[in-house]
Amino acid sequence: MIVIQTDVVKTMKISARNQIPGTVKSITKGPVSTEVVITIAGGNEIVSSITTHSAESLKIHEGSRVYAVVKASEVMVAVD
Numbered sequence: 001m002i003v004i005q006t007d008v009v010k011t012m013k014i015s016a017r018n019q020i021p022g023t024v025k026s027i028t029k030g031p032v033s034t035e036v037v038i039t040i041a042g043g044n045e046i047v048s049s050i051t052t053h054s055a056e057s058l059k060i061h062e063g064s065r066v067y068a069v070v071k072a073s074e075v076m077v078a079v080d
Contacts, residue, residue, distance in 0.1 A: 023039050
């Protein structure tokens with residue numbers, strides 16, 4: 001699960017350890033979900049799908065400074 005958090009609330013504390021700062025590169029809105037591409041250190045990207053309502057509530061736009069907050073209950077490994 002990837003959650004997007006903006007800098008607006010400085011006092012919020014969360015249990016997820018993986019809080020990766022980045023900048024919104026692009027937003028593709030749909031009627032129900034919105035794809036957010038976040039550029040992180042080294043030019044790498046993280047892509048998150050969030051509800052369109054959440055994207056609007058966060059008031060994010062291209063260039064917004066955000067955090068990709070990653071919380072995973074499992075990690076899968078695959079080989080060819």
